[in-house]
Amino acid sequence: SQQGEEDPQALSIQEGENATMNCSYKTSINNLQWYRQNSGRGLVHLILIRSNEREKHSGRLRVTLDTSKKSSSLLITASRAADTASYFCATGGRNTGNQFYFGTGTSLTVIP
């Protein structure tokens, strides 16, 4: 299976702290994307990192990709209560065309 797996499964931090979530996957990928899902709602695309990129920034988000370790991390700096959500990584593989494989997600709680 190519599915990404995030860890930790749950993370609780104080507002203002940084949150780091990790994702591991099993096979070669073309790109990796991070999504956010608020409880019972749809998936919001956060950031895409391609297999030839090592780091990418978007506002308070920083994503790294280590293809040798088949892992990625998502860092949210200066967290806010509104960042409370589940965060998923999704991998698009070299041999899977349009299929995305989602991980189980990290549930982030930011305490005001």
Add this chain to the structure above:
Amino acid sequence: EPEVTQTPSHQVTQMGQEVILRCVPISNHLYFYWYRQILGQKVEFLVSFYNNEISEKSEIFDDQFSVERPDGSNFTLKIRSTKLEDSAMYFCASSESMAGITDTQYFGPGTRLTVL
């Protein structure tokens, strides 16, 4: 900002009934997808659609499921005879190009299907 829309937001049906879930992808996108998420579980790929035909499908997407682009804007998922285990949130997504290779998929807000 353009967005993917889905209707209805919640569908309740009796087991054995047919349901059609509707999606309007972003207008200039060419690739369309359906995913489902059973409560508390992973988001699972069902099917991708390009150029008026299915390009890929998962094991979940059996003969009970079908997809269609009946006109230039809508993309539908039909479940012919619903089962209890079909209860889930169904997400539609679209991308400008092949998402697994280079492009981002944009998701709709989902339709919650409840089969009684």
